Amino acid sequence: MLMHLFFQYRQSTGKIKQQIAYLVVIFRKIKNAYLTRPQSKVYRGTKPTSISGSFKVMKTIDVVLTGQSCALAELMNKTKNDRRYPSVIEVSTEEHRTIVREIFSRIGKRYDFLNRLLSFRRDIAWRRFAVEQIKPQPNRIWLDVATGTADVAIQVLHHHKNIRIFAVDFVDEMLQLGQSKVRRIPTKTPIAFGVIDAQNLALVDESVGTVSVAFGLRNMTDRGRAIREFYRVLIPGGDLVILEMALPATPWKRKIFSFYLKRILPAISNLFSPYNDAYRYLGDSISHFPPADDIFDLLRDAGFVDIVCHPLTFEVPWVFIARRPPKILAASSG
Numbered sequence: 001m002l003m004h005l006f007f008q009y010r011q012s013t014g015k016i017k018q019q020i021a022y023l024v025v026i027f028r029k030i031k032n033a034y035l036t037r038p039q040s041k042v043y044r045g046t047k048p049t050s051i052s053g054s055f056k057v058m059k060t061i062d063v064v065l066t067g068q069s070c071a072l073a074e075l076m077n078k079t080k081n082d083r084r085y086p087s088v089i090e091v092s093t094e095e096h097r098t099i100v101r102e103i104f105s106r107i108g109k110r111y112d113f114l115n116r117l118l119s120f121r122r123d124i125a126w127r128r129f130a131v132e133q134i135k136p137q138p139n140r141i142w143l144d145v146a147t148g149t150a151d152v153a154i155q156v157l158h159h160h161k162n163i164r165i166f167a168v169d170f171v172d173e174m175l176q177l178g179q180s181k182v183r184r185i186p187t188k189t190p191i192a193f194g195v196i197d198a199q200n201l202a203l204v205d206e207s208v209g210t211v212s213v214a215f216g217l218r219n220m221t222d223r224g225r226a227i228r229e230f231y232r233v234l235i236p237g238g239d240l241v242i243l244e245m246a247l248p249a250t251p252w253k254r255k256i257f258s259f260y261l262k263r264i265l266p267a268i269s270n271l272f273s274p275y276n277d278a279y280r281y282l283g284d285s286i287s288h289f290p291p292a293d294d295i296f297d298l299l300r301d302a303g304f305v306d307i308v309c310h311p312l313t314f315e316v317p318w319v320f321i322a323r324r325p326p327k328i329l330a331a332s333s334g
């Protein structure tokens with residue numbers, strides 16, 4: 001079928017409109033064949049027991065999806081503004097957590113591809129910049145929290161020698177993708193993986209030399225708690241590096257980027273991912289992420305010192321570097 005369409009496309013040389021029409025049909029066929037959601041996906045979210053409001057509707061859709069996907073369109077129309085996930089400001093912390101878990105347990109395979117596409121491949125440079133800001137002490141553990149598909153851990157592997165990398169996330173599906181990527185890299189530095197919640201790190205106090213978190217803080221429901229956990233597990237003198245995205249502070253950049261989030265991002269993700277509702281969440285979570293000053297305050301309140309922040313492309317991604325004070329400094333200031 002595709003071959004036939006392609007042949008007709010070649011035959012129609014010179015007639016631009018006809019060629020475009022063939023290309024659109026070919027693209028749709030490929031999209032339907034390879035990019036659409038499987039009809040009976042096994043639902044793997046947490047049980048919808050304590051869920052309320054529009055979120056409940058979303059759960060109903062998922063339950064329906066496991067059986068008859070044809071009911072989806074009808075149910076979608078019943079949700080507020082045709083969106084499946086409520087805004088992060090409309091939900092309780094428990095609901096937010098459930099949404100995050102669910103999104104990342106489903107989004108997996110398209111995650112890297114869409115990251116590159118939506119950021120015009122800048123995401124790789126941002127992670128590299130973040131990782132390069134740190135000079136880790138040899139043989140210390142580098143803990144990459146909310147590691148997802150391990151892109152930061154892989155950058156650490158490429159940029160720093162003689163360290164041990166521990167990559168953790170609370171979604172097993174993301175970790176598995178990360179693990180299979182790491183397996184393909186010829187390296188002697190091992191990366192250990194673990195299913196661990198950033199807000200409750202199952203690690204002993206003062207056990208790691210560096211903590212990194214990229215595009216993860218935004219998804220955490222109690223950021224203050226997560227930052228205090230990072231402080232707790234860091235050795236005195238250890239470094240924290242955070243990479244996160246927020247709306248730019250400069251008004252004209254803010255307008256352009258808001259337009260990108262509201263209009264362009266959903267359109268692109270709609271073309272390439274069956275989980276475009278997840279990408280609406282992405283835009284929503286960036287829009288509501290607090291400004292750099294607030295993150296600065298959270299870091300200072302947790303006890304971090306030498307805090308520096310670097311705005312990157314278009315003031316959207318930010319890199320925060322902070323240090324747990326060394327013992328002598330901590331003792332003299334206390």
Ligand SMILES: C[S@@+](CC[C@H](N)C(=O)[O-])C[C@H]1O[C@@H](n2cnc3c(N)ncnc32)[C@H](O)[C@@H]1O
Nearest residue numbers: 104146147148169170171197198214215216219
């Ligand atoms: C946008 S992805 C970022 C992944 C990766 N760090 C990167 O640079 O692409 C966010 C990740 O944070 C994880 N996450 C969100 N909240 C978390 C939490 N409380 N504890 C651990 N991981 C969390 C999600 O499972 C997801 O894999």
